[in-house]
Amino acid sequence: MDAIVATFQPLWQSKNGFRLKNLGNHIVLFIFDSKTDVENILANEPWSYDNNLMVLQRYEADSKVENLSFNLTHFWVQVHRIPVRFMNKRVAEGLCETAGQVCHLQNAPTEDGGSFMRVRVLVDISQPLCRGRVIAFDDSREQWVTFKYERLPNLCYWCGCLTHSDKDCDLWIESEGTLPESEKRYGSWIKASPFNGKSKSVLSVLGFYASKATKQTGEHSQRPTLHAPVADKSN
Known part of the structure; x- marks a missing residue:
């Protein structure tokens, strides 16, 4: 159980932490206080422990563990x-x-x-x-x-x-x-190579004249507005 904590604590970075309970038969119950943490963890599947797949399943308080399907x-x-x-x-x-x-x-x-x-x-x-x-x-x-x-x-x-x-x-x-x-x-x-989402693989390029028109529009919008000085005549 300590090894499981050491593996997933830095990976999951749970804001409020979590608790573990060993239910036997290679099943571990993870208990979170934050629903956001749970959603983030499930959204980033798959997870593995010691290079073996760890299958996650939502558990409701009134459910029976033996009825859960880990497939x-x-x-x-x-x-x-x-x-x-x-x-x-x-x-x-x-x-x-x-x-x-x-x-x-x-x-x-x-x-x-x-x-x-x-x-x-x-x-x-x-x-x-x-x-x-x-x-x-x-x-x-x-x-x-x-x-x-x-x-x-x-x-x-x-x-x-x-x-x-x-x-x-x-x-x-x-x-x-x-x-x-x-x-x-x-x-x-x-096994796929890691995907780098920050690296742009596909780009869309505007046509020459559309690009030039967009650039000119941007230049006009950045030009400062000039106002003629107004004399203040005080009595």
């Missing part, structure tokens, strides 16, 4: 290899419906990352991660579109599940440790 987590999914002319919000979100439930949130909009599209998705971690999908064109051509997941913790490279490691996978155990590396369906390529 859904939000991820930012980067969609790579979309043809440039199809790189838009509608296409990216349509593709990501294969990976999970696309989230249409004001504070987490789909973004253009330059060479990829970035979509917020609620992923069912009881299933293997979706690696991507095939898209078809009108001329019968096909192309593979790749999914990469941001802040992805440890996962099984044999089957793509986040619920166990390579050595605990049924495929590995059934083979008695003889599966060759070439049988792995996943690799480090599924």
Whole structure:
């Protein structure tokens, strides 16, 4: 429990702090006084502890812990290899419906990352991660579109599940440790590089004359207003 506090106290930066209660079976109850802290923490999923995924679930006072389902987590999914002319919000979100439930949130909009599209998705971690999908064109051509997941913790490279490691996978155990590396369906390529939102990947530039007109308008608005002096005649 002390290690959990040491991990998340500097990450969450909770204004009023929080309390922990060990409920057993790898379940820890976090108690916050601030609703804002809770919303911020959930909005910034996924979180991991010791490089293993930590699944969060809201808990109401009258709920039973055993009824909670810890199988859904939000991820930012980067969609790579979309043809440039199809790189838009509608296409990216349509593709990501294969990976999970696309989230249409004001504070987490789909973004253009330059060479990829970035979509917020609620992923069912009881299933293997979706690696991507095939898209078809009108001329019968096909192309593979790749999914990469941001802040992805440890996962099984044999089957793509986040619920166990390579050595605990049924495929590995059934083979008695003889599966060759070439049988792995996943690799480090599924982990996306950190996204730098401050770096501008897409810019819109005004036309030459529109830009010049805007600049001139700005110059006129900044010029000081001149007033003719007024003589004050006192009796």
